[in-house]
Amino acid sequence: MNFTITAGPHTYRNCPIRVEADIPGAQPGEASLVEANGNRLPCQVSVEGGKTVLTWIEPLMNAGESKEYTFDTAASGGAGVEIVDVGEGKLEVRIGGKLFTRYCYGTDWVRPFMYPFIGPKETLVTRGWPVVDGIAGESMDHTHHKSVWVAYGEVNGVDDWAEDDRHGWIRHVAFEEVTSGPVFGRIRARNDWTNHDGVKQMADVREFTFYNVEPERLMDVKIKLIAEPGDVELKGTKEGGIISVRVATTMDGERGGLITNAYGGKTEAENWGKPAHWVDYCGPVDGKTMGITIMDHPTSFRYPSRWHVRDYGLFTANPFALMDYEPERGESGDHLMKQGEELNFAYRLYVHEGSAENAGVGERYFCFIAPPKAATK
Numbered sequence: 288m289n290f291t292i293t294a295g296p297h298t299y300r301n302c303p304i305r306v307e308a309d310i311p312g313a314q315p316g317e318a319s320l321v322e323a324n325g326n327r328l329p330c331q332v333s334v335e336g337g338k339t340v341l342t343w344i345e346p347l348m349n350a351g352e353s354k355e356y357t358f359d360t361a362a363s364g365g366a367g368v369e370i371v372d373v374g375e376g377k378l379e380v381r382i383g384g385k386l387f388t389r390y391c392y393g394t395d396w397v398r399p400f401m402y403p404f405i406g407p408k409e410t411l412v413t414r415g416w417p418v419v420d421g422i423a424g425e426s427m428d429h430t431h432h433k434s435v436w437v438a439y440g441e442v443n444g445v446d447d448w449a450e451d452d453r454h455g456w457i458r459h460v461a462f463e464e465v466t467s468g469p470v471f472g473r474i475r476a477r478n479d480w481t482n483h484d485g486v487k488q489m490a491d492v493r494e495f496t497f498y499n500v501e502p503e504r505l506m507d508v509k510i511k512l513i514a515e516p517g518d519v520e521l522k523g524t525k526e527g528g529i530i531s532v533r534v535a536t537t538m539d540g541e542r543g544g545l546i547t548n549a550y551g552g553k554t555e556a557e558n559w560g561k562p563a564h565w566v567d568y569c570g571p572v573d574g575k576t577m578g579i580t581i582m583d584h585p586t587s588f589r590y591p592s593r594w595h596v597r598d599y600g601l602f603t604a605n606p607f608a609l610m611d612y613e614p615e616r617g618e619s620g621d622h623l624m625k626q627g628e629e630l631n632f633a634y635r636l637y638v639h640e641g642s643a644e645n646a647g648v649g650e651r652y653f654c655f656i657a658p659p660k661a662a663t664k
Contacts, residue, residue: 288310288357288663289355289356289357289358289663290306290308290320290355290356290357290358290662290663291353291354291355291661291662292304292345292348292353292354292355292356292659292660292661293351293352293353293659293660293661293662294348294349294350294351294352294353294659295350295351295653295657295659295660296350296351297350297650297653297654297657298347298348298349298350298647298650299345299347299348299650299653299654299658299659300346300347300647300650300651300654301344301345301346301498301500301501301503301654302344302345302348302654302658302659303342303343303344303345303470303471303498303507303654304342304343304344304345304658304659304661305340305341305342306340306341306342306661306663307338307339307340308339308358308663309339310332310339310341313332313339313341313358313360314360315332315333315334316331316332316362316468317329317330317331317332317362317363317468317469318330318331318341318358318359318360318361318362318363319358319359319360319361319362319363320341320343320356320357320358320359321356321357321358321359322354322355322356323355327359327363328343328344328345328346328356328363329343329344329362329363329365329367329470329499330342330343330358330363330470331343331367331468331469331470331471333466333468341358342470342471344470344498344499344500345658345659348659362469363469365469366383366384366499367382367383367468367469367470367471367472367499368380368381368382368467368469368470368471368472368497368498368499369381369382369384369467369472370465370466370467370472370473370474370497372465373389375393375395376391376392376393376395376396376459377389377390377391377392377393378390378392378474380472380474380497382472382497382498382499382500382504383499383501385405385409386403386405387404387405387497387504388401388402388403388404388405388435388497389401389402389403390474390476391418392459392476393459394458394459396433397431397450397454397456397457398436398437398438398447398456398457399436399437399457399459399476399478399493400418400433400434400435400436401434401435401436401495402415402418402419402433402434402435403415403434404434404435404532404579404638405504406503406504406577406579406638406639406640407502407503407504407577407638407639407640408502408575408640410572410573410575410577410640411535411572412534412535412538412572412577412578412579412638413434413435413532413533413534413535413579414426414432414434414533414534414535414600415434417430417433418434422536424536424537425536426536426539426599426600428599429533429601430450431448431449431450432531432533432600432601433533434532434533435530435531435532435636436531437457437491437493437510437528437529437530437531438457438527438528438531439527439528439529439607440522440524440525440526440527441521441522441524441526441527442455442480442488442519442520442521443482443488443489443519443520444522445480445481445482445483445488446526447480447488447527448524448526448527449526453482453483454483455480455481455482455483455488456480456481456482456483456485457478457479457480457491458478458479458480458481459476459477459478460477460478460479460490461476461477462475462476462477463475463476463477463492464494469499470498470499471496471497471498471499472496472497473494473496473497474494474495475492475493475494475495476493476494477490477492478490478491478492478493487515487516488519489512489513489514489515489519489624490512490513490515491510491511491512491513492510492513493508493509493510493511494507494509494510495507495508496508502640503637503638503639503640503646504636504637504638505636505637505638506635506636506638507633507634507635507636507655508530508632508633508634508635508636509631509632509633510529510530510631510632510633510634511629511630511631511632512624512629512630512632513627513628513629514624514625514626514627514628514629515626515627516626517626518623518624518625518626519623519624520621520622520623520624521607521621521622521623521624522607522619522621523607523608523609523610523618523619523620523621523622524608524611525560525595525605525608525611525612527595527603527605527607527608528595528601528602528603528604528605529592529603529604529605529606529632529634530581530603530604530632530634530636531601531602531603531604532568532579532581532601532602532603532636533600533601533602534568534570534579534600534602535572535577535600536600537570537571537572538568538569538570538571538572538577538578538600539570539598539599539600540554540555540568540570540597540598540599540600541598541599542570542571543570543571544569544570544571544598544600545568545569545570545642545643546558546566546567546568546596546598546602547566547567547569547642547643547644547648548561548563548565548567548594549563549564549565549566549591549649549652550563554598555597555598558594558596559594559595559596559597559612560593560594560595560608560611560612560613561593561594561612562591562592562593563583563591563592563593563594564582564583564590564591564652564656565580565581565582565583565648565652566580566581566594566602567579567580567642567643567648568580568596568602569641569642569643575640576640576641576642576645577638577639577640578638578639578640578641578642578643578646578648579602579636579637579638580635580636580637580639580643580646580648580651581602581604581634581635581636582634582635582636582637582651582652582656583604583634584633584634584635584655584656585656586631586633587606587631587632587633587634588622588630588631588632589606589607592604592605592606593605593606593608593609593612595608604632606620607620607621607622608620635655
């Protein structure tokens, strides 16, 4: 089967592309796409929602360019994304044989998180404390800020953000998928949000997809909040983030880092509480400028998100805290989910070297929301 890929009015680099296709004989796992010149791209076949899906990384397409590929069941070889259970409630994610992160879900912690988070040139781009001690110069505030995590501050009156007295818990229930492959690896987990005494307030299904790209890192995040066993009231508080990051201390805006958004806003003052399609946080690490972008997708609840992002290194997508962001409007930002209802959020994290401008974040955003279109022949 042949595919024609056509780019839109943007340049696409290391762009994940997914195509639903009915291909006789295609089995889940490794495959290839072959260009007319014989060049092979790794391709991964999966079955999602009963449909066969092909996924690959398009290395470079210029605006308006078209390419044609032929599907081949033969594997292309080479290291991809490997997800390994390393014990102690941790899954390790390796890309091209290199450690990227560990998903820590064990009961030793109040809620699941990812640490370390390693960007280009083996650079640690999130804070180590309180997960690990001994990193020189690190700030040691807000013990609940653990690298990369999902949490929210007021769920049916329960604090599922901080770790003070009577805090809530987010407990791992089961993995619905743990996949390794040549193009992507995926972790999908179900969790229960409870009060301090273990009484369930809400559930979530979170999905992390890690792509086999170099030198940057790409991770897609899907979060589904589920109102079970009863109604769920999410109060409009700034204390929370559906996806949350604590950047490496040297990247803090207070120490020479820079926060930038899709509209050109810079610094905390021009980003905190503002709606934006993406926000980037960059700064110095080990003599290099490193950055993390969080991109919001149009399918997310209250897109584009508002952002709880601080010069001291906190960086979260929080679309609820309207009373904190703009109290003069008199809007609370509260949201009530009736029993059985769901809220969905989708983000892409782009870990890069250089500033947002140097890393082409504006163009890379269109890889996420408007990738090249594919048609089968």
